[in-house]
Amino acid sequence: MDYNVFAKACPSRPTLEHITGRWGSLTLTALADGQLRFNELRRRVDGVSEKMLSQTLQALERDGLVLREAQNTNPPRVDYSLTPLGRDTAERLLSLIHLLEGRMPEVLAAQAAYDAR
Amino acid sequence: MDYNVFAKACPSRPTLEHITGRWGSLTLTALADGQLRFNELRRRVDGVSEKMLSQTLQALERDGLVLREAQNTNPPRVDYSLTPLGRDTAERLLSLIHLLEGRMPEVLAAQAAYDAR
DNA sequence: CTGCATCCTAGCAGATACTG
DNA sequence: CAGTATCTGCTAGGATGCAG
Numbered sequence: 670m671d672y673n674v675f676a677k678a679c680p681s682r683p684t685l686e687h688i689t690g691r692w693g694s695l696t697l698t699a700l701a702d703g704q705l706r707f708n709e710l711r712r713r714v715d716g717v718s719e720k721m722l723s724q725t726l727q728a729l730e731r732d733g734l735v736l737r738e739a740q741n742t743n744p745p746r747v748d749y750s751l752t753p754l755g756r757d758t759a760e761r762l763l764s765l766i767h768l769l770e771g772r773m774p775e776v777l778a779a780q781a782a783y784d785a786r
Numbered sequence: 787m788d789y790n791v792f793a794k795a796c797p798s799r800p801t802l803e804h805i806t807g808r809w810g811s812l813t814l815t816a817l818a819d820g821q822l823r824f825n826e827l828r829r830r831v832d833g834v835s836e837k838m839l840s841q842t843l844q845a846l847e848r849d850g851l852v853l854r855e856a857q858n859t860n861p862p863r864v865d866y867s868l869t870p871l872g873r874d875t876a877e878r879l880l881s882l883i884h885l886l887e888g889r890m891p892e893v894l895a896a897q898a899a900y901d902a903r
Numbered sequence: 904c905t906g907c908a909t910c911c912t913a914g915c916a917g918a919t920a921c922t923g
Numbered sequence: 924c925a926g927t928a929t930c931t932g933c934t935a936g937g938a939t940g941c942a943g
Contacts, residue, residue, distance in 0.1 A: 672890040674883055675812060677833035681890050685883065689806035691935090695792060707905055716794035718937055723906065733896025744904045745943075754892055761882040766791055766802065768874055773789040773798050775871055779850025808916095824925055835917055840926065861924045862923080 684732050692717050692725040694762055697734065697751070701759040704750040734758055801849050809834050809842040811879055814851065814868070818876040821867040851875055 672681040687693045692714065699705065699713040711722055726749060729735040734755035740746045751759055769776075789798040804810045809831065816822065816830040828839055843866060846852040851872035856864045868876055886893075 672887045674887065675816070675830060675832055680894065681886055684890075684893055685811070685886055686808060688882070688886070689811055691803055694802070694806055699792070713792060715792055719906075720938090721936060724936090731897050731900040732893050733900075734893075739905090743943085745906085747905060754889055757885055757889075758882065761878065761885060765805070765875065765878040765882065768878060769798055769802055769805070770789045770791065772871055772874075773801075776801055776849050776851075777797065780848050783848040783850075836926070837918090837928095838916065841916095856925090860923090862926085864925060 687725075687728045687732055688734070688758055688762070690725075692721050693729060694766070696722070696725050696729065697755065697759045698762050698766060700735065700749060700751050701756070701763060704748050707747055707749070710749060729755070804842075804845045804849055805851070805875055805879070807842075809838050810846060811883075813839070813842050813846065814872065814876045815879050815883060817852065817866060817868050818873070818880060821865050824864055824866070827866060846872070 673679055674681050674685050676682075688697065695714045695717070696710065699710060705713065707722070710726075711717060711719065714722065717725075726735060726737065730737050733752055736750050736752050736755075738748045738750070740748075790796055791798050791802050793799075805814065812831045812834070813827065816827060822830065824839070827843075828834060828836065831839065834842075843852060843854065847854050850869055853867050853869050853872075854864060855867070856862065
């Protein structure tokens with residue numbers, strides 16, 4: 670393996686963290702449905718602050734996962750969408766999220782059992 | 787959807803963060819190959835501290851993703867493995883990681899292009 | 904509307920030392 | 924070996940204000 674996330678110094682680690690991070694995962698999957706504007710994204714990703722969304726989008730854009738298209742109008746309009754690589758990534762992320770959402774009862778039961786001890 | 791990660795207050799969010807977090811994702815995927823002992827895990831997940839590994843394992847055990855089996859011998863021996871739910875989760879995580887590892891050249895090129903501006 | 908700049912704080916995370 | 928305990932620095936992340 671050339672790029673192994675298990676290696677401390679591998680450049681894939683920061684990128685994996687952008688993707689799976691608290692806001693990165695939600696941002697990517699929110700964009701999976703299609704292009705969104707900044708404030709549309711902000712409403713979708715419940716609880717994200719302007720600052721964090723902005724930072725998250727910049728990191729994902731730099732990694733080549735998100736495409737940013739700004740129009741020089743007034744008021745300004747900026748559209749965010751996924752690149753082909755971003756789409757592949759979001760797809761796998763969604764698969765993970767759907768699994769989790771579907772099996773939350775199992776998780777909650779495990780937590781209750783753990784706490785009972 | 788009953789448990790929607792996009793909702794700020796949904797109980798699935800903390801669990802998603804345990805799974806996708808910096809050490810959670812690496813720990814889960816390391817265990818995908820089979821049972822490991824504490825220090826074996828520590829060596830696999832390059833860079834993790836004792837403390838973080840311990841915390842991570844506890845969170846994943848509580849969520850019902852990891853099984854902890856302690857033997858009361860001397861010296862002590864503790865084995866960690868995945869539950870069925872943990873295996874399903876790790877599988878999807880691995881799919882994501884393999885995608886990323888395989889396409890790192892693309893990511894690095896995007897980063898270089900971004901930085902050039 | 905879409906951001907960047909600034910300030911501030913809680914808690915994440917590393918280092919170290921210790922216990923059964 | 925498999926952890927806990929403590930201390931401490933760092934930075935993620937929230938709040939606010941401002942600009943194009």
